[in-house]
Structures are given as structure tokens and as C-alpha cells.
Amino acid sequence: xxxxxxxxxxxxxxxxxxxxxxxxxxxxxxxxxxxxxxxxxxxxxxxxxxxxxxxxxxxxxxxxxxxxxxxxxxxxxxxxxxxxxxxxxxxxxxxxxxxxxxxxxxxxxxxxxxxxxxxxxxxxxxxxxxxxxxxxxxxxxxxxxxxxxxxxxxxxxxxxxxxxxxxxxxxxxxxxxxxxxxxxxxxxxxxxxxxxxxxxxxxxxxxxxxxxxxxxxxxxxxxxxxxxxxxxxxxxxxxxxxxxxxxxxxxxxxxxxxxxxxxxxxxxxxxxxxxxxxxxxxxxxxxxxxxxxxxxxxxxxxxxxxxxxxxxxxxxxxxxxxxxxxxxxxxxxxxxxxxxxxxxxxxxxxxxxxxxxxxxxxxxxxxxxxxxxxxxxxxxxxxxxxxxxxxxxxxxxxxxxxxxxxxxxxxxxxxxxxxxxxxxxxxxxxxxxxxxxxxxxxxxxxxxxxxxxxxxxxxxxxxxxxxxxxxxxxxxxxxxxxxxxxxxxxxxxxxxxxxxxxxxxxxxxxxxxxxxxxxxxxxxxxxxxxxxxxxxxxxxxxxxxxxxxxxxxxxxxxxxxxxxxxxxxxxxxxxxxxxxxxxxxxxxxxxxxxxxxxxxxxxxxxxxxxxxxxxxxxxxxxxxxxxxxxxxxxxxx
Amino acid sequence: xxxxxxxxxxxxxxxxxxxxxxxxxxxxxxxxxxxxxxxxxxxxxxxxxxxxxxxxxxxxxxxxxxxxxxxxxxxxxxxxxxxxxxxxxxxxxxxxxxxxxxxxxxxxxxxxxxxxxxxxxxxxxxxxxxxxxxxxxxxxxxxxxxxxxxxxxxxxxxxxxxxxxxxxxxxxxxxxxxxxxxxxxxxxxxxxxxxxxxxxxxxxxxxxxxxxxxxxxxxx
Numbered sequence: 001x002x003x004x005x006x007x008x009x010x011x012x013x014x015x016x017x018x019x020x021x022x023x024x025x026x027x028x029x030x031x032x033x034x035x036x037x038x039x040x041x042x043x044x045x046x047x048x049x050x051x052x053x054x055x056x057x058x059x060x061x062x063x064x065x066x067x068x069x070x071x072x073x074x075x076x077x078x079x080x081x082x083x084x085x086x087x088x089x090x091x092x093x094x095x096x097x098x099x100x101x102x103x104x105x106x107x108x109x110x111x112x113x114x115x116x117x118x119x120x121x122x123x124x125x126x127x128x129x130x131x132x133x134x135x136x137x138x139x140x141x142x143x144x145x146x147x148x149x150x151x152x153x154x155x156x157x158x159x160x161x162x163x164x165x166x167x168x169x170x171x172x173x174x175x176x177x178x179x180x181x182x183x184x185x186x187x188x189x190x191x192x193x194x195x196x197x198x199x200x201x202x203x204x205x206x207x208x209x210x211x212x213x214x215x216x217x218x219x220x221x222x223x224x225x226x227x228x229x230x231x232x233x234x235x236x237x238x239x240x241x242x243x244x245x246x247x248x249x250x251x252x253x254x255x256x257x258x259x260x261x262x263x264x265x266x267x268x269x270x271x272x273x274x275x276x277x278x279x280x281x282x283x284x285x286x287x288x289x290x291x292x293x294x295x296x297x298x299x300x301x302x303x304x305x306x307x308x309x310x311x312x313x314x315x316x317x318x319x320x321x322x323x324x325x326x327x328x329x330x331x332x333x334x335x336x337x338x339x340x341x342x343x344x345x346x347x348x349x350x351x352x353x354x355x356x357x358x359x360x361x362x363x364x365x366x367x368x369x370x371x372x373x374x375x376x377x378x379x380x381x382x383x384x385x386x387x388x389x390x391x392x393x394x395x396x397x398x399x400x401x402x403x404x405x406x407x408x409x410x411x412x413x414x415x416x417x418x419x420x421x422x423x424x425x426x427x428x429x430x431x432x433x434x435x436x437x438x439x440x441x442x443x444x445x446x447x448x449x450x451x452x453x454x455x456x457x458x459x460x461x462x463x464x465x466x467x468x469x470x471x472x473x474x475x476x477x478x479x480x481x482x483x484x485x486x487x488x489x490x491x492x493x494x495x496x497x498x499x500x501x502x503x504x505x506x507x508x509x510x511x512x513x514x515x516x517x518x519x520x521x522x523x524x525x526x527x528x529x530x531x532x533x534x535x536x537x538x539x540x541x542x543x544x545x546x547x548x549x550x551x552x553x554x555x556x557x558x559x560x561x562x563x564x565x566x567x568x569x570x571x572x573x574x575x576x577x578x579x580x581x582x583x584x585x586x587x588x589x590x591x592x593x594x595x596x597x598x599x600x601x602x603x604x605x606x607x608x609x610x611x612x613x614x615x616x617x618x619x620x621x622x623x624x625x626x627x628x629x630x631x632x633x634x635x636x637x
Numbered sequence: 638x639x640x641x642x643x644x645x646x647x648x649x650x651x652x653x654x655x656x657x658x659x660x661x662x663x664x665x666x667x668x669x670x671x672x673x674x675x676x677x678x679x680x681x682x683x684x685x686x687x688x689x690x691x692x693x694x695x696x697x698x699x700x701x702x703x704x705x706x707x708x709x710x711x712x713x714x715x716x717x718x719x720x721x722x723x724x725x726x727x728x729x730x731x732x733x734x735x736x737x738x739x740x741x742x743x744x745x746x747x748x749x750x751x752x753x754x755x756x757x758x759x760x761x762x763x764x765x766x767x768x769x770x771x772x773x774x775x776x777x778x779x780x781x782x783x784x785x786x787x788x789x790x791x792x793x794x795x796x797x798x799x800x801x802x803x804x805x806x807x808x809x810x811x812x813x814x815x816x817x818x819x820x821x822x823x824x825x826x827x828x829x830x831x832x833x834x835x836x837x838x839x840x841x842x843x844x845x846x847x848x849x850x851x852x853x854x855x856x857x
Contacts, residue, residue, distance in 0.1 A: 116703055
């Protein structure tokens with residue numbers, strides 16, 4: 001169903017990025033499943049040398065996984081396409097953008113290179129850096145523009161290392177292990193076999209053994225997938241003073257102090273790659289923030305963004321607690337909820353976000369506030385030392401806030417006994433933040449869930465529900481586009497009421513039956529709703545049947561997903577056709593002599609035509625990214 | 638309403654056949670042939686936001702880098718499939734971007750344990766030679782990121798963007814107008830010293846394009 005269109009899309013993506021030969025191998029692997037080398041050659045009709053080389057490229061990029069069995073005494077290696085990874089090729093732009101925002105252009109450089117390289121050993125990466133930058137810097141010196149120097153990204157290997165370490169800490173990069181290069185089933189079989197062998201002695205009954213093994217396998221697989229999450233994973237203690245290193249450090253004196261403080265450094269033997277899971281979490285957060293912005297306005301969305309950013313390090317995967325199996329064991333779920341209190345949030349809240357006046361206070365509280373202000377002012381005049389903390393606290397108590405907070409209030413009072421205007425400002429800010437958080441919790445989309453009153457209220461995010469909401473919204477948007485408001489209305493009714501007869505739907509929708517019939521069948525055709533027939537009497541006849549419309553979320557989503565994949569494929573194909581039309585022109589513009597003196601060699605017409613092509617491609621790609629957003633919502637969140 | 642019509646029809650024209658019920662209505666059936674694909678306004682993409690443009694620029698940049706890197710390969714043309722007009726050897730081929738038929742694998746070090754044993758020979762890994770140590774990764778320098786930043790800067794002034802948008806529209810309109818002209822322009826009229834296909838084309842156009850050719854032809 002969605003398989004075929006997804007496979008087509010992945011083939012096209014690989015073709016667009018890694019060229020025709022790679023895409024041919026990929027498409028064969030997608031079409032036929034896992035194959036040994038000989039059969040790949042046979043199906044692709046390529047010489048085995050080429051296939052081998054291509055496989056190296058694909059394995060390096062994690063697009064193909066492999067596994068070696070012992071079959072009939074000799075090892076046979078099977079290759080399989082990892083289509084999810086192929087889809088991730090589409091995210092390169094997003095990933096680089098996000099790292100750019102978080103880690104500046106240094107981070108973007110690392111991310112971009114890591115994406116190009118697939119995976120790389122840290123030492124190799126650093127060594128390569130030394131060489132390629134020398135050239136780059138020379139080039140820059142030749143240009144000798146002072147302006148560029150200001151944001152000249154990486155100045156030394158040390159800085160590079162540091163940025164890399166931070167990226168590793170934030171899990172933007174993760175270590176590659178052997179099991180990443182194998183397909184999931186193989187990994188699972190391996191783990192299972194190992195466990196069975198280990199546990200066999202303890203059990204007499206096969207059933208019990210299997211039960212235990214099954215539960216252990218699940219846990220182990222999850223652990224393997226997420227990887228080492230401890231703080232210091234992938235880092236090692238710095239060597240006290242190795243001769244060569246010390247020399248190096250002297251050269252870059254600026255970073256000396258920081259380095260010594262850190263005391264940890266990245267393990268150079270590590271093999272790293274981009275952690276796509278992590279980026280998906282970040283994309284989801286972005287999506288949620290933009291949704292909040294539509295619903296509740298900019299300031300609240302910003303607060304929400306900060307909140308999500310704070311809990312982000314604790315979330316490793318998007319569908320961590322959404323997995324099908326895990327719904328059964330509910331008991332360990334409550335522990336998993338990740339909470340964050342308002343107090344903690346406000347501690348390192350971004351100062352650039354202006355919350356002043358973002359929420360209109362009800363008139364009563366404004367008065368109370370005004371009074372408070374006057375207190376503070378007078379206190380400030382007299383003694384800044386131990387002034388406003390007490391009265392301020394009291395006035396807060398007066399304006400009936402919940403009891404749990406009173407302790408927190410005291411805590412606060414102790415913490416900054418000297419309540420200078422700065423602290424008062426901080427407190428005011430905190431109240432504002434809390435109000436925003438409450439707004440988010442009270443919204444019908446339930447952006448946040450209240451978890452208690454500790455630290456001025458604790459909050460958590462129910463990603464599962466929010467994901468569902470987003471999926472629903474996306475589906476409704478598409479239905480609205482296709483069938484206008486009638487379609488959405490009918491869809492909502494069916495969703496709300498369950499299985500319904502056409503007549504009942506017409507009654508509820510306050511429309512005539514013949515008005516809704518076409519829309520309903522249209523919805524059915526697009527796969528948004530389903531039809532079930534229930535015979536009235538035993539020999540089932542079409543005339544004597546109830547026809548009940550119903551909504552099956554999973555099916556509707558998967559059908560829609562396949563549609564979107566197809567649209568994306570067409571989009572890429574269109575771009576390819578457009579490119580083919582201008583093949584000669586593009587070739588010319590890429591010639592080295594033309595590049596050197598572009599203005600002179602390109603005619604006006606050609607330049608214009610190239611400009612048209614570029615803007616067209618941009619629009620097509622932007623559309624691709626928009627579709628990608630829908631895919632992520634439907635599939636990943 | 639319809640029921641009333643039905644009754645009346647029956648009463649008035651008993652035995653008038655099946656046209657009865659509709660006889661009094663002012664329905665005028667349209668017997669003209671309906672179009673198979675009636676014109677429909679295609680949905681129009683909304684304008685790109687700045688963030689989107691940046692993202693696309695980054696993606697394109699990344700793709701460009703991969704294309705220039707050692708991993709990108711194109712299929713070689715089969716023997717006998719050459720285009721007799723465009724595949725002739727030219728001086729300008731010297732400048733043309735080189736496209737690989739096979740990936741350049743010996744350029745970088747690999748983490749051998751992640752590859753199956755049967756590919757080791759392809760990777761250039763032998764148990765004995767320690768030459769792999771000397772290889773270095775190929776990392777694209779920072780300069781390649783810069784052009785994209787320029788795009789961002791250009792994007793920042795809204796005025797420029799608006800102007801650009803307007804231009805685009807114009808360009809598109811013009812483009813639609815010269816659709817067929819474009820065809821000739823790119824398939825045959827390469828700027829080369831001798832364009833064989835042009836000889837076979839209608840004579841009238843040769844002169845027109847001759848100018849164009851001269852413009853570009855000087856630099857050889």
C-alpha cells in the first residue's frame with residue numbers, strides 16, 4: 001500500500017543525491033528485499049565491481065544494512081535497504097538549520113560534513129579538518145575581508161572538538177555501533193539467541209523461558225536503539241599532560257582556561273553519526289510551538305518553546321511511549337512522565353523573550369499589582385537590603401494562590417533575602433511565565449498537563465495526545481481542501497459518533513441525504529472514511545443491508561501517507577524533468593571556465609533562464625519540505 | 638416541491654410518457670458534450686517563508702556538496718546510445734565538470750568493522766598494509782556555506798524580496814510565451830563552433846541564432 005510509493009520516493013531521493021547507479025541498487029533492494037551480492041548483480045545487470053563500490057557508498061551512508069550468515073559452511077552476506085534512512089536524506093536541510101541555530105556555523109559545518117560522510121571516526125574527522133581548513137583559511141586571507149573574520153567559524157581543532165563534544169552531549173551526534181549496520185530483525189534474532197543460550201539452564205519449561213526471553217529482548221533492543229544516555233558517554237578523561245597536546249594547547253591560548261575546567265574531552269576513537277531520532281524530536285517541538293503560536297499567540301508560544309527545550313534532553317525518541325506493545329504495561333508509565341516546574345523553567349529562561357504586557361490581567365489583579373508596586377517602591381527607597389520580600393510574599397498570599405505555593409514562596413524569600421529590583425523583576429517574570437503555562441494547559445489542545453503544585457506548579461507534555469491532535473488537524477485540513485466545509489463536518493460527526501447510517505448522518509448534519517451522499521462517497525474514495533455493510537436478514541442481499549459509515553484512524557492515516565509519498569515522488573520527478581529540459585544550460589554554467597568569468601560568458605537570456613530554473617526548483621523543493629512536514633506528523637509524531 | 642410537480646405531471650399528461658414529471662419545470666437539459674477534463678484552477682502554492690527558503694538553500698547546498706564529492710555517480714551511456722550531435726569531442730569538454738561512473742572510494746579512511754568482509758577488497762583494506770592510516774577524510778571547507786548566507790542576507794530586506802517576486806512572475810509569464818523557442822534553444826543551439834543539427838533545421842532561424850552563437854563563441 002504505502003510501501004510501493006514509499007519505495008519509489010526513496011529511490012528517487014537516492015537518485016537525486018547519490019546518482020543513478022546507487023538508486024538502481026537501492027530500488028532493486030527495495031523491490032526484492034534482502035539479497036546477496038550475486039543476485040544484486042544479476043537483477044541490476046551491473047558488473048560486480050560497480051555493485052560492490054556502490055554498496056560501500058550505501059553502507060557508509062547507512063542506506064543499506066547488511067548481515068552475514070553462515071550458510072552451508074560458508075559465510076553469505078545479505079544486503080537490505082534501510083528505507084527510513086533513505087527518507088532521512090530529505091531532512092538534511094532541516095538538520096543543518098537546527099544545528100546552525102543551536103551551535104552556530106561551527107555546528108552546521110560539522111552536521112553538514114557528518115551527513116556527507118555518513119559516519120566517521122572522530123580522530124579522522126579532526127585530522128581532515130586540519131588540512132582542509134588550511135586551504136580554506138588561505139583562501140580567506142587572500143580575500144582579506146575583515147567583515148568575514150567576525151563570524152569566521154572555526155578557528156582551531158580545539159574549538160571543533162569542543163563543539164563536537166557539545167553536540168555529542170546534546171545527542172545531536174551519536175556513536176555508531178555494530179548493530180546499527182544490521183537490520184532490525186537480524187539484531188533481534190541475535191539478541192534472542194544469545195539470551196536463550198544464557199538462560200536455558202535456569203528454566204525447565206520452554207514456555208517460561210520464552211516469556212522471560214521475550215521481555216528481556218524488548219528491553220535490550222530498546223536500550224540498544226537509544227544507546228548510552230549517561231552524561232559522560234563517549235567522553236574520556238583528559239590525559240594529564242601529553243607532550244604533543246600541551247604544545248598544541250599553547251598555540252591556542254584563548255581556549256586554555258575553558259579546556260582545563262572541562263576536564264573531559266571527546267574520545268577520539270569514537271565513530272559518530274548524526275542522530276536522526278533526536279532531530280525528529282526537535283522538529284516535533286518546533287511543530288508544536290508553531291501550533292501554539294496559531295492558537296495562543298507569539299509570547300505564549302515562546303514560553304512553550306522554552307519549556308519544550310528544557311525537557312528535550314530527556315526525550316530520546318518521538319514515539320518512545322507510543323509503541324504498540326508498551327500500551328499493555330501501563331504500570332511503568334507514570335514514572336516516565338517528564339515534569340518540569342515553573343521555577344526550574346524560569347531559572348534559565350531566555351532573557352530576550354519579552355513577556356511584558358503579553359497577557360491582559362483582569363482588572364482586580366491589576367489593582368493588587370499596583371499596590372504591590374507601590375510597596376516595593378517605598379521599600380526600595382528606604383532599604384534595599386531586606387525590603388520588599390515579606391510584604392510581597394504577603395500580598396501574594398492575599399491574592400489566593402494555591403497552598404502548595406506558600407512553601408515555595410518561603411523558599412524563594414530565603415533564597416534571595418535581599419530583594420532588589422532585579423529580584424522583583426525576576427518574580428514578576430515568573431508569575432507571567434506561570435500564567436502562560438496555565439494558558440497552555442487550559443487550551444483545548446492540552447499543550448501541557450498540570451502535574452502538581454511543587455515549584456509554582458509542575459507541568460508535563462503528553463506527546464501522544466498532542467501527536468494525535470496534530471494528525472487529526474492535518475487530516476481535517478486536507479479534507480477541508482478537498483471537500484470544503486461539508487466534508488469536514490461529516491468527518492467530524494462520524495468521528496464523534498462512531499458508526500452511522502446515512503440517514504442518521506443527514507439528521508445530525510442538518511443536511512439532506514442527497515446533499516451528503518456525494519460527499520460521503522467522495523470521502524470514501526479518498527480513503528478518509530470506511531463503509532461497512534450489515535445484513536438485516538440471513539441471506540445477505542445488497543438491498544436489505546445497513547450501510548454504516550465509520551472512521552478508522554489508522555487506515556485513513558496510512559492511506560493519506562501513501563498519497564503524500566506519491567505526491568512527493570511526483571514533485572521530485574517534476575524537478576528532474578525541468579532540469580532535463582535545461583540540461584545543456586546547466587552544464588554550461590557548471591563548466592569551470594564559465595564559472596570563472598560568469599558575467600562575460602553567459603548571455604542575458606541564459607542568465608535569466610537559469611534564474612527561472614533556480615526559483616522554480618526552489619519552489620518545488622519548498623513544496624517537498626511542506627509535504628515532508630505532513631509525513632512527519634502522520635508517521636513520526 | 639418535487640412531489641407537487643410529480644402529481645401535476647401525472648394529472649395533466651396522462652399517457653404522455655416518461656417526460657411527464659418534468660414537463661412544467663423550466664429545466665433545460667444541456668446536451669452539449671461535456672469536456673473530459675474541464676478547466677480547473679490549480680491550487681497555488683503560498684509564498685515561501687524566510688525559514689523555508691533558508692532550509693531549501695541548505696538542502697540544495699548539501700546536495701551540491703554530495704554531487705561534488707566522491708560518492709556521486711552517474712550511469713555511463715551504453716555503447717551505441719551516443720548522441721551523434723551532442724556527444725562529439727569538443728574543446729570545451731576540458732572545462733566540463735567531471736562526473737564519476739564509479740565512486741572514488743580510496744579517498745578516505747573507513748571503519749572496517751562496519752563493512753562485510755567481502756567488501757574489504759573494494760575498500761582497499763588489506764590486513765598487512767598500514768597505508769590506510771595516511772588517508773584523510775575529505776571535508777568541505779566553510780566557504781561553501783557562505784553563498785547561502787548571502788541568500789539569507791538578500792532575504793532580509795523585504796523590499797528586495799518583493800521585487801524579486803515580481804520579477805519572477807514576469808519571468809514566468811515570458812517563459813510561458815517562449816516555450817517552444819526555448820526548446821530549440823537548449824537542445825540544438827549549443828555555443829559551439831560547428832553545430833551539425835542546425836544545418837538540417839529550417840534556414841530562416843539559423844540567422845537569428847547565429848548572433849547568439851557569436852556572442853558566446855568568442856571565448857573559445
